[in-house]
Amino acid sequence: MAVPAAAANDPISAPVRTGPDYFLWLCRAASLAAIFVLGWIFWEIFQEALPALEEFGASFLSGASWQPNRDRYGVLPFLVGTVATALIALLIALPPGLAIAIFLSEDFLPLPARQFVRFVVELLAAIPSVVYGLWGIFVVIPIIQQVGTWCAERFPDVPFLAGPAYGNSLLTASVVLALMILPTITAISRSSLVAVPRTLREGAYALGATRWETIFGVILPTAAPGVVAATILALGRAMGETMAVAMLIGNSSRLSWSLFAPSGTLASLLANQFGEAEGMQVAALMYAALVLVALTLAVNFAGEAVLRYTEKRTAGIR
Numbered sequence: 001m002a003v004p005a006a007a008a009n010d011p012i013s014a015p016v017r018t019g020p021d022y023f024l025w026l027c028r029a030a031s032l033a034a035i036f037v038l039g040w041i042f043w044e045i046f047q048e049a050l051p052a053l054e055e056f057g058a059s060f061l062s063g064a065s066w067q068p069n070r071d072r073y074g075v076l077p078f079l080v081g082t083v084a085t086a087l088i089a090l091l092i093a094l095p096p097g098l099a100i101a102i103f104l105s106e107d108f109l110p111l112p113a114r115q116f117v118r119f120v121v122e123l124l125a126a127i128p129s130v131v132y133g134l135w136g137i138f139v140v141i142p143i144i145q146q147v148g149t150w151c152a153e154r155f156p157d158v159p160f161l162a163g164p165a166y167g168n169s170l171l172t173a174s175v176v177l178a179l180m181i182l183p184t185i186t187a188i189s190r191s192s193l194v195a196v197p198r199t200l201r202e203g204a205y206a207l208g209a210t211r212w213e214t215i216f217g218v219i220l221p222t223a224a225p226g227v228v229a230a231t232i233l234a235l236g237r238a239m240g241e242t243m244a245v246a247m248l249i250g251n252s253s254r255l256s257w258s259l260f261a262p263s264g265t266l267a268s269l270l271a272n273q274f275g276e277a278e279g280m281q282v283a284a285l286m287y288a289a290l291v292l293v294a295l296t297l298a299v300n301f302a303g304e305a306v307l308r309y310t311e312k313r314t315a316g317i318r
Contacts, residue, residue: 042293049290052283060287066253066269068277073284075291077255081263082295084170085245086238088259089177094231097185102215104186105193118190125183133247136176141167141248144175148260165260168250173263176244181234188233192226193219225311232303236296242267266292 046053052060056073063074100121104114148165155161196219204214220227250262251272266288274285 042290045286045290045293049283049286051280052287055280056284056287060284061291064255068273068281068284071280073281073287075266075269075288077253078264078266078269078288079291079295080255081170081249082239082265082267082292084263085174085177085249085265086235088171088174089181089238090231090235092175092178093182093185093234097182097230097234098189098227100182100186101189101193102220104190106211106215121186122183124179125187129180129241129243130247132176132180133244136172136244136248140172140175144169144172144260152260159257160259162258163260166250166262168248168262169258169260170249170256170263171259173245173249173265174259176248177238177241180241180244181237184234184237185230188230189223189227192223192230195226196222225307228303228307228310232300232307235299235303239296239299240267240292242271246271266295 052073056063060074061079062076063072064076065072065074066077067073100117103109104118104121108114109117145165145167148161148163148169148171151158151161152163152165156163200218200222201214204218209217245265246268249264249268251264251268252262253264254262256263269288270285270292273281277285
């Protein structure tokens with residue numbers, strides 16, 4: 001079809017001529033590079049862990065003994081400690097994190113005050129991990145010891161509260177981890193709550209809903225995918241934390257069900273022993289690293305499935 005001369009000479013109405021879409025190819029290359037690097041890391045860890053895989057097999061996951069001097073390795077206590085600290089930290093941090101996000105997304109305070117509180121909360125993410133560890137040593141450990149002693153005296157038959165109450169313990173690491181993941185939950189949840197269309201709020205008010213009925217009945221369900229995403233990221237952050245946990249958890253290879261007993265995680269195990277490892281111990285530590293990577297990927301895949309399910313459930317109210 002011929003283009004009219006007037007249209008051809010008009011820069012606005014003339015058809016746009018585009019060359020190769022270099023930006024699209026750059027984005028594709030970056031995406032493929034990320035996948036390639038992840039696969040490369042996984043493959044290198046697998047190669048280093050292969051001797052331990054062949055030697056111990058699946059018993060490595062169920063074994064509860066870690067004795068490098070006898071070449072006996074089992075990561076069950078560290079696996080339990082990794083999952084337990086992350087879940088306890090998430091249970092502690094999620095309610096206040098979501099409450100702060102609601103407080104900052106609604107007009108409870110003037111805008112300057114909300115911005116100041118938001119800045120302070122997000123500043124927690126900039127504090128180095130070792131500083132959290134030192135704070136936990138001097139502040140959290142004495143408190144946990146007092147609480148643990150009180151619980152052990154009054155609830156001696158409860159396995160999760162059994163004494164003696166050590167300072168470096170599973171609960172100590174979980175409390176500090178909760179503070180470390182709080183900014184992640186707050187920031188992402190707040191962004192999701194702020195993104196809820198204002199028409200939904202106005203419609204709920206027009207139907208006679210109160211402010212809190214609107215928040216819990218309309219705004220939170222609409223922002224649920226963002227809250228789920230914040231929870232997933234916070235859980236992954238807690239599972240991969242190393243320095244603060246290594247300073248506070250006690251780094252014990254014994255399997256204990258008490259919150260006040262020393263424990264260990266896969267990340268703290270790698271941080272404490274890799275520098276002096278040799279022989280089969282190196283392969284065992286790389287096997288533990290492989291388990292940690294697989295566990296993190298499994299959490300992310302499960303979280304993605306939950307996120308898609310939540311998006312489908314909330315699609316009707318968007």
